[in-house]
Amino acid sequence: MNSPLLFTDLDGSLLDHDTYSHKAASPTLAILKSLAVPVIPTTSKTLAELLPIRAALNNTDPFIVENGAAIYIPVGYFEQQPDKTTLCIKEGLEFWEYSQAPTRAHWQQLLSKVSEQFGDQFSGKYINFQNLGTQGIADLTGLPLTQAALANQRGFSEPIHWLGNDAEKKQFIAALESIGALESIGAHIVEGGRFLHLIDAHACKGAAMQRLTSSFKANGKHNNYICIAAGDSHNDISMLEAADIAAVIRSPVHSSPILKREENNYISEHFGPDGWNEVIAKILKTEF
Template sequence: MLNDKRPFNYLVFTDLDGTLLDHHSYSFAAAETTLDLLEAQHIPVIPVTSKTRAELLPLRGQLGNRHPFITENGAAVYIPVEYFPIQPTECQQQGGFWVKAFSRPTGIWQTLLQQLKTDFADEFVLLSEATPEQVTELTGLSVEQGLLAQQREFSEPLHWQGSPERRTAFLSALARAGVTPLQGGRFLHLVDQCDKGQALRWLTRCYQLYQPKHQLITLAAGDSGNDIAMLQAADRALLVRSPAHAPPVLPAETDYLLSETCGPSGWAAGVRQLLALPAD
């Protein structure tokens, strides 16, 4: 349960890879001081990621994070049991978590992609079918971490290997099947019509019910196209520079701060600026 009954002002929703975690090393060392400050001020930091629950559990331990988290690009919200005084509606208990699912199981996407392999043979690799060596090459993860990344529950990432022209044809085939994939930093993600922004709004309502007389301000941080919905949904947005790709183009009406540096150092400085916290 939230162990401090004082009202808090902010919720920080953050992407991980390339944002809180370094794109190449996956280190968050440059953000540790800021994370400690946020925890000391009772400001929840909520991971919002394309990663799986299996990946998040050990990472939460490394981060010292005890708060809810959002997996697979907004496909599910995991809330530690008894984190709130009562179980939120629309949740089911799975192990030590209350879980709100926004997407159907991953088997739906695997079946569709197997059908598309007839027309797009050898032009894409499913993360769930990749060999340990392929997973390491595509993600930079260790073999052990790669096995955790393959444990999808609600979505299916794929790595496109064909030409740009064939990719357009592939996306058209998905559209005819009623699917619009999300482009992440490394993969195309097949998932139901849900996104990080929808999950942010739902979880924010849960927090607001916990302290109905104290208005919350949400901050979202991300670096890729699959973060746009989350950045739009938040009250304050931090677009973190990436060493691997240009910043995604946000809708003109979106007010955001673009970090000066990449990854966790840019995250830390941007979060402090947007929350009016002292500089590191």
């Protein structure tokens, strides 16, 4: 029997862009719970940021953080420990962690190398999260201090606030590539161009979704799984393209991602969690 797995982006999709509330999605979340459909948060947020959100959602399913860089499966969720995972204990909770992405320290070292090899060419042109510190992150993002501290607890990526112009930014990315990160670096711009995220190019949401789906196939209760992916922006495209069913959530602040696929695509009428509620309910009714 085919059983659905729902991989969902948070900000602007399940959570409201401004208030971070999931209230409008509550009716469909309740239906998913009654059908025992796993709801798998798939987000650019860190593990530390996700834990309180997961608690607020009353969610006990696996999840994917830092744009696909790591997967966490609660210990006991499957009968056996999934392949290639290690134990991670955070805030008293036990997870099987899967990641093949380089650690945050790797990206920080790469930045030091740029300074060594290119001298002052890029100094003053950017500031990374490590150097911003919690107060700096709070000032720049508008996050409260406690949340800025959680955003700074990163495992696998290092956001950079770019201060130079676009031409200088291109030179900087070329410099990073020239010092040996050519294949592994996927420096892409998120959040309206505010940050460059240094993250492994292969560690996208889509790849993590496929990896976790294989774990369900190997260890889950059902014979087969159908992936539904829900997201509102550019960094959701990899999972929206790779899923069996794509649910694009309309955004009040930017245009919707354009998909190459032509079948089993849904797009919400409403924005954010209202749209999520409407389109996921429709998919459940139509496809299952």
